[in-house]
Amino acid sequence: MSKKLVIKVTAGADAPERCSQAFTVAAVAVASGVEVSLWLTGESSWFALPGRAAEFELPHAAPLPDLLESILAAGRVTLCTQCAARRGIEQQDTVEGVRIAGAQVFVSEIMADGVQALVY
Template sequence: MARSLVVKVTCGAEEAERLNQGFTVAAAAAAAGAEVSLWLTGEAAWFGVPGRAEDFTLDLATPLDQLLSVVLDSGSVTVCSQCAARRGIVEADLREGVRIAGAAVFAEQVLGDGVQALVY
């Protein structure tokens, strides 16, 4: 069985390559059969809202909405509760399959046996 992977993306479009790298690693791990949990924090929280991933572009990169779909198909996507609140994002604003949760849930995930956590 593949290890679990928790990927936390802490930046938005202002750090396009780092943002895309986090999504790419999460999607690649999901496609390889790992249990993936993608966390969107800081400005990345906006990518939990419909249309935001579709509007993001980066030359020579797989479209962000496609990467997000791969993760949503087999894993989970979570927007940080404090980050969402600071931006006025509520559960009803999120794309289907994305949830809001806080630090306790994140800590529980990353402290699990066999879990690898990465932060971008």
């Protein structure tokens, strides 16, 4: 059975520890060979834009740009359709490799066999 982890992160700079935990868990899972799908929703949506991860600061935490880069290199990053629309973010605005998709795709990912889902 293949291992897949779907992580939905709702927190951004408004809740930095929760945000950092989500990105850290996703990056560690990718490095461990787990198939990872990270969903950016709510305030974390801003990290789909170039340069925004570099603005994030949390003492004693891995740099968010490095975590995002590792997740994009071996996993999948998705920006919520509605969250993007509410913030005026369009596909051409996002970091290369980030897709925009909605609830139907999220549900299909979390309902697949062998999937574990986490929400931060």
